[in-house]
Amino acid sequence: MTQLRPVVGTPDEYDLNDSNHVPWVLGTHLHPGVGPLDRTPPGSRVCMIEAHGFARRKPYHHHKLTLVFAAMRQFRDELREAGYEVEYVQAETFGEGLATYFDRYPDDTLVAMRSPSHRSGDRFADLVDDAGGDLELVGNELFCSTRAAFDEWADGETDAFRHERFYRWMRRESAVLLREDGTPVGGEWNLDESNREFPPDEWASPPVYEPATDDLTAEVSEWVAEEFDTWGSTEDFAWPVTREDALAALDHFVAERLPEFGPYQDAMRADDPAMAHALLSPAVNLGLLHPWEAVTAIEDAYESREDLPLNSAEGAVRQFLGWREFMRHVYRHAMPDLAEASQLGAERPLPDLFWSGETDMACVGGSVGDVYDRGYSHHIQRLMVLANFATLWGVDPAELNEWFHATYVDAYHWVTTPNVVEMGSYGSGVFATKPYVASANYVDRMSDYCSDCAYDPDRTTGKGACPFNALYWDFLARNEDDLRGNHRMGFLYGHVDDKRDDCEMDEVYQRVSELRSMEREGEL
The missing domain is CATH 1.25.40.80 (Serine Threonine Protein Phosphatase 5, Tetratricopeptide repeat)
Structure with a gap:
């Protein structure tokens, strides 16, 4: 079996030759050649806990839950076929699963790679302690760097x-x-x-x-x-x-x-x-x-x-x-500040169309449809269609993050939070140097959505004008105090000034008001 370790930095050095030190394989650590499992002699005991409670907290995509639970059970069977003694506990919570495990094996010390999710190590340590067991956490080797x-x-x-x-x-x-x-x-x-x-x-x-x-x-x-x-x-x-x-x-x-x-x-x-x-x-x-x-x-x-x-x-x-x-x-x-960050003060609820896909906006409806069908859309649909629309709309970044976390098969809190709250929503400023927002011109240039859309990408106001355009100028105007001084966005405010001088911003505000009414009525 090929060993794999991070190539940037020095991985932890340890072995599990003691039979009472047992690998705890989490559902996102399903690789036979890394971490405690790789350092365990063949035929050793392995702990896996399939907890179900988390899956009841959000309307997760069917494919996502199928993927997680099927992959865990497949890995369990593969380890057993390879000669490992897999103690596979199914329980409502990790706490219940750990209690069951340590009731069977009270002298074991579980050894697990750290999950990248915030404070997960502390939570697992507390749960193991409550179950009367012992836990050792080691470096997560499923990354290229330590x-x-x-x-x-x-x-x-x-x-x-x-x-x-x-x-x-x-x-x-x-x-x-x-x-x-x-x-x-x-x-x-x-x-x-x-x-x-x-x-x-x-x-x-x-x-x-x-x-x-x-x-x-x-x-x-x-x-x-x-x-x-x-x-x-x-x-x-x-x-x-x-x-x-x-x-x-x-x-x-x-x-x-x-x-x-x-x-x-x-x-x-x-x-x-x-x-x-x-x-x-x-x-x-x-x-x-x-x-x-x-x-x-x-x-x-x-x-x-x-x-x-x-x-x-x-x-x-x-x-x-x-x-x-x-x-x-x-x-x-x-973390933890990033999860609740909203430096632009965005606090609107996520429009229902993110769940229903019912909208005449071809790019947004089509992207939501892709996610509904497979729990997937590629990164530009995520950033420049879905997150772009939500940011222009003024959606609370945390609520948008919850939607991404629930609906995408590859989404976990550690990866959605910086991608959605920061990159997609410009919520914190920890690494994004400007909001990644755009008008319909970007979507028209990089896609074929606009050719069959009910909305006109070349119009900003009036019936049939693409919502992205008015929302874009409205976003710039309402966040002017925060963004005009941004060296990457200053030139855009020259256009805002021109629109104000020509009284076009009043029409923009009127169009945005119409769009918000349309969304409330389910007619956007």
């Missing part, structure tokens, strides 16, 4: 919470896509500007890998539908729930989809939610894949193939080695 390595680097780095600086540091430390002299392959660190093309009409996206659904997963899907109050489609589940399928999905992405990924990474097509994206984040966030496995597969393919452009390889590496790692470190440093 907490200590980032903290040491960030301590002397004035712009530690700027992704570009972090990403370059990770590339240097890991030597990924790097020349021998330490400079980036191709001469540039970041080829994001080469990721913004829109495909021609004749372009066909590469096929998507969809693993077969076996009996166990089908049974879990039916159980989830009966047991929990879920949101989203109960049909067409097609996510990897085993390590074998996750590795096959990685191979398929690198072989079939990666060459097309780079240029069209930011593009959106109404009938193509996957485009050429990797679709690997659910497997990586469950631990079925290690991010370093994805990084090395991408780099190896770039070095050995002539059909793989650098902007595709670098763009994909940036997601795994850069952004995902960055989100993890930002989250743990900015």
Whole structure:
């Protein structure tokens, strides 16, 4: 079995040769080659607890709960087939599950990797203590960098919470896509500007890998539908729930989809939610894949193939080695304040259309529909359609975060909170240097939604004008005190001033008032 460890920083050193030190494998740590499980002799006892209570707290997507519970049960069976003694406890809460476990094995000490979720380690320690047991927490090895390595680097780095600086540091430390002299392959660190093309009409996206659904997963899907109050489609589940399928999905992405990924990474097509994206984040966030496995597969393919452009390889590496790692470190440093941050004072409730998908706005309705169907839409739909609309509308970032957390199959609090509250809503300012908001012009340029939409992207006011336009200018106006001094946004306020001089802002305010009335009546 291949051992995998963080490549930036020094992993914890320990072993579990004592039979009373037992790996506790959490539902997002489903990798056989990392952490306590990898350091345990074959045939040892392993603890897994399938808690159900969390799934009753939100209207989670049916596919998300199916994915989590099916992957855990598949991993349990794989470990048993490999000779491990898996004590698999099903309970309403972790507390009840731990009480059951320590009633059976009172002398055990559970050893678990730290979950990236805020204060989860403290909560687990308290629960184990209440159950009369012992717990040791060790480093989470399902990332490419350690907490200590980032903290040491960030301590002397004035712009530690700027992704570009972090990403370059990770590339240097890991030597990924790097020349021998330490400079980036191709001469540039970041080829994001080469990721913004829109495909021609004749372009066909590469096929998507969809693993077969076996009996166990089908049974879990039916159980989830009966047991929990879920949101989203109960049909067409097609996510990897085993390590074998996750590795096959990685191979398929690198072989079939990666060459097309780079240029069209930011593009959106109404009938193509996957485009050429990797679709690997659910497997990586469950631990079925290690991010370093994805990084090395991408780099190896770039070095050995002539059909793989650098902007595709670098763009994909940036997601795994850069952004995902960055989100993890930002989250743990900015919590708990980040979860409730709203520096612009946004406090409106989330419009019902995020749940119903009922709107004449083709981009918003289509993106919500994609999430309903599969628990997924790609990152530009998330940022520049859904979060963009919510931010312009003035939605409370925490409520938007709850929606993302519940509805996406790859969503966990540690990853949605910095992405949604900060990047999507400009809630804190911990790393975002401006709000990522845009008018209909962006959506029209980067998608085909507008061609069949009931709203006109070229109009700002009046009946039939795209809501994004009036909402955009209204957002700038109502947040002027906070944003006019932002060096990245000052030029926009020249346009606001012109609109005021021409009395156009009065029409904008009138249009926004109409839009809010339409939303209340379910007619937006």
